[in-house]
Amino acid sequence: MTLPYTHMLFLAILLFMMGAACAMTRKSLFMILIGVEVMLNAAGIAFVAAAMRWLDMNGQVMALFVMTAAAAEIAVALALIVCVQRRTLSTNADRFNLLKG
């Protein structure tokens, strides 16, 4: 009944890279946010796996704080998207190239 720690780390790294690729290459603001969410989720998996590895609850507490930060971030980001979409009628990140418009 054993699980290699490296496999969990590989899972977290793979998820993080998938999220980073999504955040960097997609142009829709929603898809960028989804990429950020996937990255935060991968960080949570890494924290919980480390908590398991060293049998230390602090990692799980950190994963809870990551979740809190993700919730706050998504609320503000969605409000920003709604705000910016009212002005430009678009959610394409390439459209937002005017500082004062």
Add this chain to the structure above:
Amino acid sequence: MTLFNIIFYIAAAIVICATGLAITRQSTVHAVCYLVISFMGTAVIFYILGAPLLAALEVIIYAGGIMVLFLFVVMMVKDQQDPRDKPSRIKKWLPALILAGISAVMAGMLVFADPGNRLRPPAVTGTPQEFGRILFQEYWFPVEIASLLLLAALIGALYLGRRTGHPEDTP
């Protein structure tokens, strides 16, 4: 190969497949639906790794709260298809590839610096009682900071989302 391993690898495969499908969809609604599946799989992984409270919170907060909020906003906002919204060219992938290379090297270093650590997962390590005791005894200050962060996010979201009198702001 025990039941724990089998469940872990199945959940990991589901998470990776669902995330891969989510980040490649054109439709945002489909992407969010796949992401919900991915978060459910993550909750299973959390439970296997001895964090039952975090597994429940993952389902309630991530899959239940954040993704539903996301879905509401996606359906509320008119997302017109833009002809300029083409997939990126290979030149734009270059920084991503460089970053992926650096991450892969760092991941390899992490893995080889700590090889062969096989965990022995007990059924449940972190009971909610233990979790809450550590959270509110040792981390009471970060909890207060987190509550301030959530309050600031709430006020900020309300401020940004309000309707102003400008005609250009009305949809």
